[in-house]
Amino acid sequence: MEQQYSKIMVAVDGSNEAELAFRKAVNVAKRNQAELLLAHVIDTRAFQTVSSFDNVLAEQATDMAKQTLDDYEAEAKKDGVEHISKVIEYGAPKVMIANQIPENNQIDLIMLGATGLNAVERLFIGSVSEYVIRNAGCDVLIVRTDLDNKIPEEEE
Template sequence: MLQQYKTIMVAVDGSSEAELAFKKAVNVAKRNEAKLLIAHVIDTRAFQTVSSFDGMLAEQATEMAKQTLADYSDYAKEQECHDINTVIEYGAPKPIIAKQLPQEHGVDLIMLGATGLNAVERLFIGSVSEYVIRNAPCDVLVVRTDLNNKIVKEEKE
């Protein structure tokens, strides 16, 4: 019997890599007749560096995320993917994507875009995809190619 995924989560952050992962996630969700959860995490740690926390920054980030998720949801519907949910979370992306959202939504496949971090950047800050691969309770697919399985951009070395 073939593996069939029931709930596929794709994490998006506005990057071109995340968009590739999203488009592939739509196709996988359609083939599996699965739910598609489109997730965006607003990293609140970025706002902690601002000396006087400006609520407008968080508000603007939320509005941008809502618009991005709406656009992605519209695209998925156009592709005849029908069971779509979106979620915006606030906090540290790594544990939210790897643990919290999969548990809350019964995710059995996480799809992510490959990061563009080089080896030194990965050493100091670590990539979200690397963390998710190591800590997620379900399958994880890191997308590196476009819908035709062609490499779009070489990863930095």
């Protein structure tokens, strides 16, 4: 029996790596006739560095996330994905992407773009993709290449 995924989550943040993951997630969702969950996590730790927390910053981040997800949703529909849902969460992206969002949404495949952190950055902050690989309760696919399985030129 062939493996079928029924609910695929792709984490998107507007980066080039997330764009590659999104493109492949659309194809996998179509092949599996699966629901595609577009997820964006607003890292609340970024607001902790602001001396006086400003609700305007949080609202702006949320508005930008909504627009990003709406754009991805329109593109996925145009490309033929029939079942699409969206979620915006707040907190630590690693934990949200690896655990909370998949558990709350019965995800059976997580697709992520490979991060561009160097060795020193990984040592101190760790990469989201590394954390998700180690902690997710479902399959994880880290996307490094475009739809032709080629590394995009700016990353070579």
